[in-house]
């Protein structure tokens with residue numbers, strides 16, 4: 001039996017999955033790495049921590065007694081999006097990577113809007129948001145000119161790891177789409193955008209398809225990981241594109257809800273001209289010549305992990321969430337907005353912060369925990385609402401990510417989205433999509449769709465409960481008012497952070 005590996009380079013950890021030709025998971029390994037928040041709103045990681053973590057996870061996989069490493073044919077990647085890795089002439093990182101959830105670049109976003117005007121949306125198909133890559137490049141240019149001077153080329157997180165394993169420099173379209181430097185419909189680096197910001201074409205790596213073969217392993221990487229040097233390495237994709245592939249979102253009709261650190265509502269688009277006026281992100285898919293639109297909640301799973309780490313340290317999610325099923329929709333009048341690190345959709349705002357509204361003496365910790373889950377799901381429902389208003393049907397939602405592990409949360413999603421929510425057997429998030437790109441790249445299947453019919457297996461379906469749908473519709477209308485009511489207060493509080 002042959003195998004492929006999917007690497008999911010996440011924000012908190014890298015996860016490696018080994019799959020056989022039937023799509024069965026044979027082995028998995030995970031390694032975590034630190035995040036650095038030197039100032040409020042900053043978020044950085046050391047690129048070499050990703051490389052060390054990936055090598056250690058691969059070594060653990062190949063050392064497992066049930067794994068025949070010689071039978072591993074291919075490997076591919078899913079990566080946290082947008083993070084800026086700057087390389088010097090010798091191919092070494094110039095500084096720490098600035099991540100997707102770093103919000104220091106508001107001034108650079110305004111500069112991009114001013115410089116590009118209407119071209120911003122017509123070429124890049126996206127608004128200028130703090131998380132995207134171009135504002136980070138401009139920030140380094142303005143604030144660290146000595147580092148910028150040394151920078152010869154930029155990569156995104158998974159591209160750096162792949163580069164270190166293969167010696168080859170590439171970026172795939174799905175990840176390049178999140179840089180604001182790509183002509184999304186034309187699938188090429190935008191000469192106009194590069195020129196507008198004085199960046200040479202050589203600053204961008206060659207573009208490839210997500211299932212594209214970029215090479216094999218360097219002898220040293222083969223030694224370090226225990227993989228055969230002949231292992232084929234495929235480009236891989238952005239974590240949300242890979243999440244969509246792993247959830248079988250390969251044609252119009254299905255919607256994905258992903259609750260990881262961030263949260264995403266994603267809809268497949270076959271038409272490059274689909275226009276949401278910049279209200280949601282519009283990116284190239286990991287499937288060739290396809291696209292997707294998505295809304296992003298910056299602190300989705302992070303809101304719950306923050307709550308757990310702060311008020312239930314050392315407890316498991318199951319312990320924290322025990323008893324929440326008995327609480328009625330609305331957590332007895334307690335509302336949470338998940339703006340712990342600012343927000344993206346529908347309020348692109350780096351200053352807004354979270355709030356609990358309606359706290360009273362009867363509320364226990366479990367009411368707060370339920371309110372956090374409801375607030376995250378309301379935030380995602382803003383994206384569902386936006387897609388519906390743009391004329392899309394959202395009636396079947398595939399739910400993935402850590403948030404899909406709790407059945408009460410899956411039912412809550414069905415009730416708040418007013419749609420059938422489908423869980424997956426063996427939910428593995430973007431790592432599965434990465435492994436599918438390797439399986440397709442190795443020629444095991446004629447198409448990604450054929451691979452999905454073998455690898456993606458639906459499990460339980462959660463149907464909306466009519467009474468809860470009605471309750472949540474009323475609560476959602478109240479939730480939607482909290483942003484405007486707290487915006488000015490947060491502007492004033494900014495000086496005290």
Ligand SMILES: Nc1ncnc2c1ncn2[C@@H]1O[C@H](COP(=O)(O)OP(=O)(O)O)[C@@H](O)[C@H]1O
Nearest residue numbers: 010260261301302304305317401402403405406
């Ligand atoms: N058992 C669980 N019940 C409910 N939520 C969970 C559970 N396990 C994880 N989560 C949520 O999922 C999040 C992690 O999801 P994951 O997909 O692993 O994130 P990432 O890939 O961004 O590191 C946590 O922050 C938490 O909110």
Ligand SMILES: O=C(CO)[C@@H](O)[C@H](O)COP(=O)(O)O
Nearest residue numbers: 011080081100239260261262
């Ligand atoms: O910024 C985005 C998408 O635009 C995030 O989705 C990141 O790509 C990483 O998210 P996690 O998988 O760590 O939640």
